[in-house]
Amino acid sequence: MIVMKNYLLWLPVTLIGLSAAIYSPVKRSAAQETTENKSISFAVYKSNSYTSEVYNKTSVKLHITIEKVKGINRSIVWDKTFDAKLLREYPAFENALCQKVVVPDMPDKKEHLEVTYTLVYNSNGSELQMQSGTIVYGASDKVEISI
Numbered sequence: 516m517i518v519m520k521n522y523l524l525w526l527p528v529t530l531i532g533l534s535a536a537i538y539s540p541v542k543r544s545a546a547q548e549t550t551e552n553k554s555i556s557f558a559v560y561k562s563n564s565y566t567s568e569v570y571n572k573t574s575v576k577l578h579i580t581i582e583k584v585k586g587i588n589r590s591i592v593w594d595k596t597f598d599a600k601l602l603r604e605y606p607a608f609e610n611a612l613c614q615k616v617v618v619p620d621m622p623d624k625k626e627h628l629e630v631t632y633t634l635v636y637n638s639n640g641s642e643l644q645m646q647s648g649t650i651v652y653g654a655s656d657k658v659e660i661s662i
Contacts, residue, residue, distance in 0.1 A: 552619045554655045560606055565603045576599040579630065580630070633645070
């Protein structure tokens with residue numbers, strides 16, 4: 516009977532000790548968050564030859580924004596406006612204007628990048644805005660922007 520009481524007294528202490536030993540490595544591995552660099556490449560090109568006379572005075576301005584998103588929190592990590600150019604001045608797909616943006620130390624899986632871009636077409640003072648975007652979850656992505 517006395518042996519049984521001693522056993523029952525040591526059982527909770529042993530269980531607590533084992534639980535702490537098992538919990539500790541799990542807690543440490545969860546705290547070690549892996550990060551990676553994420554990159555986005557942009558290719559800007561014209562989708563038409565725009566040789567018709569109607570396009571002689573038509574230009575387009577491009578604005579690109581990259582945001583880091585974690586839940587409902589957003590922060591702009593890159594923002595650039597490209598000056599207006601005549602449509603015919605943009606290169607064809609084979610010679611697209613390219614730019615690569617690298618966002619360092621992004622937490623794996625907890626944050627992602629969102630790219631939005633706006634094209635502002637201007638023809639003899641009349642403006643047309645078109646907006647589009649994409650989400651980048653992986654380590655790299657390519658965004659093609661057709662003018």
